Amino acid sequence: MSAVEAIKTIVSVEQDAKRILEDARKRSVELKGQAELQVQAMRERMMESAKKEAEGIRSNAEKEGSAKARTFLESSEKSIAREADEARAKIPRAVDAVVKLVLGGKE
Numbered sequence: 001m002s003a004v005e006a007i008k009t010i011v012s013v014e015q016d017a018k019r020i021l022e023d024a025r026k027r028s029v030e031l032k033g034q035a036e037l038q039v040q041a042m043r044e045r046m047m048e049s050a051k052k053e054a055e056g057i058r059s060n061a062e063k064e065g066s067a068k069a070r071t072f073l074e075s076s077e078k079s080i081a082r083e084a085d086e087a088r089a090k091i092p093r094a095v096d097a098v099v100k101l102v103l104g105g106k107e
Helices: 003-104
Strands: none
Touching: none
């Protein structure tokens, strides 16, 4: 191989190397862009999933709280009604006792 051919070969190899490097750089930029888009999409999906999960937790807590409040209210109403019934049942005895005290000075 002559010196001219060797120089042409070297120049050709250098041009090929530059082209390969430029193609690799472009591909690297493309891949980085795609990766950023995928990361953003994944982040959005995760945020949406977290929002849905938080809403589910909030909704369940609200339902449980409402159910406990209803149970407490029902229990309180029953207790009040029972105590009122017991108090009403004692009225005749109390009246009798007061009447006896007033009329007879005895119990």
